[in-house]
Amino acid sequence: MAKIVTSTKSCTVNPLRMSQPLGASLAFMGLRNCMPLLHGSQGCTSFGLVLFVRHFRESIPMQTTAMSEVATVLGGFDNVEQAIVNIVGRTKPDVIGICTTGVTEIKGDDLDGFIKEVRRKHPELANVALVSVSTPDFKGALEDGFAATVTRIVETLVEAPAPGAARDAVKLNVLAGSHLTPGDIDELRDIIEAFGLQPTFLPDISGSLDGHLPDDFTPTTHGGVSVAEVAAMGSAAHTLALGEQMRKAAVALEAKAGMPFTLLRRLTGLAAGDELMATLAQISGRPVPAKYRRQRSQLVDAMLDGHFYFGGKQVAIGAEPDMLLNISGFLADMGCTVSAAVTTTTSPILEQVPSDEVLIGDLEDLERRGEDCDLLVTHSHGRQAAERLGVPLFRMGLPMFDRLGAAHQVAVGYRGTRDLIFSIGNVFIAAIKEPDVSSWRDAAARPERFDAPITAH
């Protein structure tokens, strides 16, 4: 069981963490025809927008209430009202997702009250859904903002089924955490549909942030789950919650609509794949399709081929809690030692991370703790640390701005795990140093890091 420690530094150096409103915006971008709106100064939106554009290489819908200093002090109702009216006028969204930021939280702007007042003053906006969420920058991380938003979407938009109404046994709600890419969601959809189930993903960034050519230039999200589809989630028979962060939303959904949920903390690795398949087989009452039996066998083969390169490797990982558990668990399953684990926020799953210690800290901490590691796994901001340490960096998480294909990196299920073994294994292989005359002399001098030099052949 990992010991959880919090950094005692005053100054954060090379942040790993990002703010709650970014997570909230990301979750809102999984709704169809949605405009995320940050209630704060325009920079809050601008920084987030640039970050998402660079990661997804897509246009990103995000707006701001453009709070000035004076408006911040006096309170932001006028700005929120104007922003909603302007957004509806300019972009005709089905839903606007409104998130607070640091300044408007400190002022104590009451978003729920604002929305009531907007509703009273503007009956013409009745067909636009408004979802608000409290996401102060000075608390929590991207994952927390994402999770809080999904919970709020459930509370605001899901319709409770009529008492005694029949449930649709084929419908499955899937609450997808922030650690999943659009590619992961596509993969999961294929798997779930193969069991004859009809999944509704909330949020569904696979339709909106997957990099495709839209039919028209819409300034809001194109793709994602629609407000009507979210409303209808109440009639499904079961909910799958992916990632511990989705627990609250699953509980809220259960409370509102009465269906049970299954929470899957991990989706990468053989055992995690088996758990996913067994869960779906049980929910659907169908056997695991032949396609996935074959994929399982391919994964087992990949583990056999790959373990030579993973075994004994020291890996330093910096990631948000759910991604940290998923990826560190997978690497430990393959024989790696997770020699350093740094994360962004608290979570009940942190103690399950297969490492002596999990630090809530930054990339400076990861760099210091990763001095002896063979591989660094974190988002693109780890590039400077990897360069200084002279070790390869495997990029995972957000932002990934210096590589192509962030949206389509798939790590879930048998096939995702198999391909991840190949990707990371190839990084290990590429870093192999050919033995020379003094290799064994050096190895003998440092018995604690004794690792026979291997060749790439």
Place this chain on the structure above:
Amino acid sequence: MSRLADKIQEVFNEPGCAANQAKSEKVRKKGCSKPLQPGGAAGGCAFDGAKIALQPIVDVAHLVHGPIACEGSSWDNRGVKSSGSKLYRTGFTTDMNENDVVFGGEKRLFRSIKEIIEKYDPPAVFVYQTCVPAMMGDDIVAVCKVAAEKFGKPCIPIISPGFVGPKNLGNKLAGEAMLDYVIGTREPEFTTPYDINIIGEYNVAGELWQVKPLLDELGIRILSCLSGDARYHEVAQSHRARAAMMVCSTAMINVARKMEERYGIPYFEGSFYGISDTSESLRQIARLLIARGADAELMDRVEALIAREEAKAFAAIQAYTPRLAGKKVLLITGGVKSWSVVAALQEAGLTIVGTSVKKSTKEDKERLKEMSPDVHQIDDLRPREMYKMLKEAQADIMLSGGRSQFVALKARMPWMDINQERSYAYCGYVGIVEMVRQIEKALSNPIWDQVRSAPPWEEITWESRADAANAADAAQNAAAAMPAARVA
């Protein structure tokens, strides 16, 4: 706060700004930026602007005092380059938490400065104020003063919280901080009659290094650049330069003008984008230096260098003109870049069919009109409008910043990045050749025909759908017959 309010008024009153001279006192007080429209705004805040302006000072620790939002999502995201220290790429933030919000963040800020000095020993720490501590009343000026005394290191407060205004205001407030706390605090080891400052050049993608060899050859020393590839001590001693060139017109005019006022350093506004602008800037530098005591033969050497470099650049560009002549460019960028890039592209035989003027001043627009009367000046940057422009103007390529790239790319239109995050350098004689090479590379890529081809089963193309939508808009507007009532 009143100190900040005074500072902002002072910046708004900037007499060096041509736009300001034309305004009445009342209009001037309102400031130079249009009020932001909630739900319809885009662009960075004043903190963003301050950071952009100063982060290129490479050996300084840039410490952002605020919650994680301000630095966490923006650190190490700009392509400015350094020839030495990489400390400017390290993200430092006080990362204020709930406790700090309740009890104030000054103590954490002080301890953060201490940790940075102990671990990284930079020549100076720049402390950036942001909205949350500004609202709480954290006095970063006082903290910086105490820290500077205690640790014997300059700690410079940059008071430019996001909510005071847009990016451009932040550029100027950053300049004010340099004037108040840094410039003039150190004497250079020696001076020469050939010492200049370059103000408002950030060395994006290493652009300064495309021009520096020319200056080196001429024996002209960049005493300080503000702020591309600069060191703290260079900025501190920049008051001893003989002349200054101001590169990005609106960003730091206050610095150039006040340095002229305080230290008698004459300046001119110039650009290194394009062949003729580069040549003219070199001549101007020589002119100002000669007027202040440099040997008049400098001008002969400048002219010789210009003749040589222009010939080389034109010859290099001519190799591309057969493939580029008559190609049409849509240029979406702000302010000074509009007219300087237009000139550059015309030299390459490209035709500019439209350019955005959203961020440009009235003067920029007039100057542009003078240079190329046929160019459409675009104010409306909504995606579908831009697509319409691409189509109606029959542009072959769009040049813009990263944010609008997808309008072009999703319309299967060649696009090239000419903004801050770009990865190629386009300055000086070699830079314009590089830009032309990149445009040619984008245009001639064989993907365009492939990506425009419809799949075999497609009956209605995306273009026809977009055209239909535009036609419907037009019909709706005509029917409404109400001017300016556009809500599409």
